[in-house]
Amino acid sequence: MTLTLRNIAKTFPGGTRALLPTDLDIAEGEIVSLLGPSGCGKTTLLRIIAGLETADAGASIRFKDDDMTHQPVERRKVGMVFQSYALFPNMSVRGNIGYGLKMQRLPRAAIDARVDEVIALCRLEPYAGRTITALSGGQRQRVALARAFAPRPRLLLLDEPLSALDAALRGTLRDELAALLRQFGITAIFVTHDQDEAMAIADRVAVMSQGRVAQIGTPEALYRAPETAFVARFVGNSxxxxxxxxxxxxxxxxxxxxxxxxxxxxxxxxxxxxxxxxxxxxxxxxxxxxxxxxxxxxxxxxxxxxxxxxxxxxxxxxxxxxxxxxxxxxxxxxxxxxxxxxxx
Ligand SMILES: Nc1ncnc2c1ncn2[C@@H]1O[C@H](COP(=O)(O)OP(=O)(O)O)[C@@H](O)[C@H]1O
Ligand SMILES: [Mg+2]
CATH class of the missing domain: 2.40.50.140 (Nucleic acid-binding proteins)
Structure with missing residues (x-):
């Protein structure tokens, strides 16, 4: 396995057990969705993998032979896309996409070449010179994805990246996002509360409930053979x-x-x-x-x-x-x- 999570739990100060001890294995190039209702611990698990949150003692996060458990965020080589996008509004599309590369202090020519490559891959050429405020929601979402992918992360983490968009646009962008992630060939974890989104984008879906993974499997397996009433209700509305x-x-x-x-x-x-x-x-x-x-x-x-x-x-x-x-x-x-x- 490429990404191996063992015994990941989180108790927040005050006692909220956001995550019960959780194991998860993700293969190279696999796209796994964390699917579950609001408050079930999806974001907490994603933030722990990114290094933005510390797990309770005893956790282990490995990427191949590299023990990431105690590495700081910047050493984990993880790209993140948030619901809010968190783009720099007054910077151009190019500036946003090149930001992570600039932080890595790459030479100017290397940054330009990589930014061009990612802009082409994400079909953002017509917007390259625009500022973020001059883009639609869907275009911003693609820029956020391009920015996360530009520094060649080994793992991409996406937290409800389509939730801020209106329903009509979400369907189209969902399919576009699924195609782009496959084109990137990157290992990715995609958080959502929307079962259609999870099924359309992921190779495997981990259905979460109250801080634990209730069942993990391909969309077909979860739909046809749910193991609990919760999964049957949540996947396909039984x-x-x-x-x-x-x-x-x-x-x-x-x-x-x-x-x-x-x-x-x-x-x-x-x-x-x-x-x-x-x-x-x-x-x-x-x-x-x-x-x-x-x-x-x-x-x-x-x-x-x-x-x-x-x-x-x-x-x-x-x-x-x-x-x-x-x-x-x-x-x-x-x-x-x-x-x-x-x-x-
Ligand atoms: N910083 C925090 N401090 C205390 N409780 C938190 C914090 N972040 C999240 N929680 C709680 O942990 C649980 C899981 O939250 P979260 O991972 O954000 O769920 P999800 O992303 O599935 O909606 C919720 O009960 C939430 O209120
Ligand atoms: Mg969340």
């Missing part, structure tokens, strides 16, 4: 079905569903895209609301399960509110997981 599992059958208020394995005592979850309205379905439900969303209808159903059940329905027509419909869920689409502990 809904709890309620009812009661007895052997290979799930008994629900609106009928029975067959599972693909016995799972007595477990809790069942499903995603809205796996809930199908079909004439011979085993569940009976009442249509509550129907919302047309272009690619599909989002339909709220009652009576089949204890809580409202949502269905993403594709087709030219949809049932109407008040109608009774039959519903099915394929056995493989029902996730059976340990029941969640009731909130304290």
């Amino acid at each position: 809904m709890p079905l309620g009812g009661k599992i007895d052997g290979g059958t799930l008994h629900l208020p609106g009928g029975d569903l067959t599972l693909n394995a016995t799972a007595t005592g477990k809790a069942a979850f499903v995603r809205a895209e796996d809930v199908k309205i079909t004439a011979d379905g085993p569940l009976t439900a009442r249509v509550e609301t129907v919302t047309f969303l272009g690619t599909h209808y989002r339909i709220a159903l009652s009576g089949a399960t204890d809580a409202p059940l949502f269905c993403l329905h594709q087709g030219l027509t949809a049932p109407k509110p008040g109608e009774t419909v039959r519903v099915t869920i394929a056995p493989h689409a029902i996730l059976t997981l340990e029941p969640e502990k009731a909130a304290a």
Whole structure:
């Protein structure tokens, strides 16, 4: 492994345990996302890797054979991109990108050559002479990335770099950022609270909850085989079905569903895209609301399960509110997981 994190924990003065002992291994050129709700410890872990925060005693951070654990920030050869960008507003794009190289006291010609190279790579040529205040949010984001990459870091750390942008732009820039990071070929850790962003950008996603990594895996593995209710809910918005599992059958208020394995005592979850309205379905439900969303209808159903059940329905027509419909869920689409502990 290229980056090896062992026993990384953080207790802030005052006693907040922001991070419980955490291990993480990242391969050369791999892009790993830390995904989790606000306050789960993502930024704390990133700042510890960068050297901006010290971990509790007993931690180890290694990059290949180099023990970084006690190195100061400037020796770690880590590039950082923040949500706020932290660019120098009155400096030009070139000035910002060359800043880290100037701090390294490289000769003028070497700085110019590297800045040209990174400007071309990030397709910033048309803006090279502009000041930061004359750029759009998306352009600033690309300059921040270029500035972090210019000094040839061995590791790039990005903390919610797209969160300051509006929703429409975020989708486009997400794909652009994913492509650029792959072009750089750099090892990177990307922090986000947005599951779509994590899945689009990362090779592997570490889902975090309350200071620990709940599960790490490829986007496909996390989506198809979540190991806990928290991961099932957070990655792909699984809904709890309620009812009661007895052997290979799930008994629900609106009928029975067959599972693909016995799972007595477990809790069942499903995603809205796996809930199908079909004439011979085993569940009976009442249509509550129907919302047309272009690619599909989002339909709220009652009576089949204890809580409202949502269905993403594709087709030219949809049932109407008040109608009774039959519903099915394929056995493989029902996730059976340990029941969640009731909130304290
Ligand atoms: N400097 C600090 N002092 C005290 N508590 C902090 C400090 N920084 C973060 N925390 C707390 O640590 C927890 C994790 O924070 P953070 O790593 O910023 O979460 P995230 O980036 O996932 O939103 C939160 O409860 C937060 O309030
Ligand atoms: Mg954060």
